[in-house]
Amino acid sequence: MTTTATIELSIVMPCLNEAETLAVCIRKAQGYLERSGVVGEVVIADNGSTDGSQEIARDLGARVVDVEARGYGSALMGGIEASLGRYVIMGDADDSYDFSNLDPFVERLRAGDDLVMGNRFRGGIEPGAMPPLHKYLGNPVLTFIGRLFFPSQIRDFHCGLRGFNRESILAIGLITTGMEFASEVVVKSTLAGLTISEVPTTLKKDGRSRPPHLRSWRDGWRHLRFLLLFSPRWLFLYPGAAAFLLGLISSVVLAFGPVQVGSIGFNVSTQVYLLALTSVGYQAVLFALLAKLYARHEGFFIPRSRAFERIAERATLESGALIGLALFVLGFVIGIAQFVAWAASGFGEQSVVDTVRLAVPGALLMILGVQTIMAGMFLGILAVPVRRR
Template sequence: MPTSTIELSIVMPCLNEAETLAVCIRKARKYFEVSGVQGEVVIADNGSTDGSQAIAVAEGARVVAIANKGYGNALMGGIEAAYGTYVIMGDADDSYDFEHLDNFVERLRAGDQLVMGNRFSGGIEPGAMPPLHKYLGNPVLSWIGRVLFPSQIRDFHCGLRGFSREAILGLGLRTTGMEFASELVVKSTLAGLTMSEVPTTLKKDGRSRPPHLRSWHDGWRHLRFLLLFSPTWLFLYPGIVGFGVGILGSIALLFGPIEIGDVGFDISSQLYLAALTLVGYQAILFWLLTKLYGQREGFFLPRGRMFSSLAERATLENAALAGLASFVVGLAIAVWQVVIWAGNDFGSLDPVETMRFAVPSALLMILGAQTIMSGLFVGILTIDIKK
């Protein structure tokens, strides 16, 4: 049919799926026949060596060869090659029901830009999902995704999902492996796309070989992506807590030991609190630098009002001035202590009282140096370049 009349492209990633590919294509084509939807089946082949390409052509599908390996690469290649206004993607292992896609198409026609399947509400056939995935992997990763990002999606990793091709291509999806499933949901959320979730079923796949998915390896890649794509949770919040507790505790102990119940805190506690302050401050700087770098490289990290305001002020010059001020104050305390030492003919001093001021002196100088160096890095990240 003319490509201009195609409303829906069903895209299936394929790597040696000869056992189940034909039945998946037949089900998809049957859906087109029954529903009257004008569509095509696109097989994004990732280098099959079992004759999957010939099977796909014989069943009336269009084969697109994807040279770069990986689940994400295969899907993005298929999406880019699709002719449909809408795309529904699903695995070619006969675990998803390509004959019943009306829920997806209805929501897409209603204006939703991403429609996710939910296997937990639609039904999971016994043996279709390993217990590790059903009770731990998918629920935990989906929960983490909803916590880190304001998403309504409850099944982050359902392989059957539909979307507006134009909207998804505009997200700049980059991951190449299984974490592509998380990236699509996360970036759609951050971009403010209209999303919904519909029930779908999952049955045991029809392959005799093990699936390509590696539970722990790919689960870690999903978790890693979710964390790295949320520097606010990864760096900023822990950093604020660490810096706040550390600096307040260090200041409190500057005036002498503190007792809380039967527990006493003194100079050794002040030293550890100073270390906590440094780690917290480093985490906050990492948040700022990660956000700036992510935006510069087009990773589509969210830019809220607070960050926009901070980014405008976080210039090399401002950082240099703030860092220098902190360093000078710390240095002044150190000089004052040297003067006291000289007044004692450079003899021995009370080690506890000396350290009580030496710790914050060193802390201020280190914080100042870190601020100056981070300011220089910000300067590098914010250099205007020709694109």
């Protein structure tokens, strides 16, 4: 008799009205366990089916876990948490993945890998199994972005058939409830330094007569949004730094006089817009740093570097306030100097161009100073010790 202590593998399938294909998936999974000799169980994480899927699963001897919280990620986490095996292999219950051939996953898990991803592009995609939009745009683009943002070697970020060490995956704090769960597993496993590998797997046309739960544009955006939010460098730091440097350098150049590039002239009107670009860029850089410092404070898995750790050690309310105050005072001094010069001329008529040319750097320094002070105040909030439940 199989006991909790002897279960090595849990095969988890999220389920929402999969009566058409659930039985064949369960039979394939059970057939694999019987053929391979792997001691395991089949767990159906039901997300509120109304077509009798639960009864089908129980009649076939699978264990049904009812998950009230709706969503792909919620269903899978409910199933993973309820699993009894040391290893978990998850896959959709639409008969698009072959549960009868899980040997490559089990071999890598037994070898010590924490996460084993299937790769449908290496294993083969049956005609009609994946919409062209997903095959040639969605999956390649999102995988490229994931590999660019994070040091991952995975080439199929969104394969639904994957295996992992249950304890390792539960330890990385998965929180998403929807389809972006697929990206979260890969991203957080990578950031946590888990051992990740990839094996070929096949994808065939699912056996359902109804449309899939997946919504291409909505779910694609949710994946992209997750990747962006979990990498503030690419969302805020890099574009912000580029905007800040371009605006600042150009503003400094124009502060000494107009610039002519070919037939195009740049003067104080350009300087005003560069002020806005510099300010927005600086705010984006500050936001990126604050986002990473907050994630560090809360214990999230985020990409880190020695440079960031040095900044984190020195970033305090006091340091932010001092730097911000210095910038503000410098800008204010420019304003005072302009006022004194105006007073010396008897408050007469001024050259608008010359006045604006000098006023822009002064205003910019004051704006950057206030932004820095407010960022320092937020750091002060983070530094307040609190008692956590």
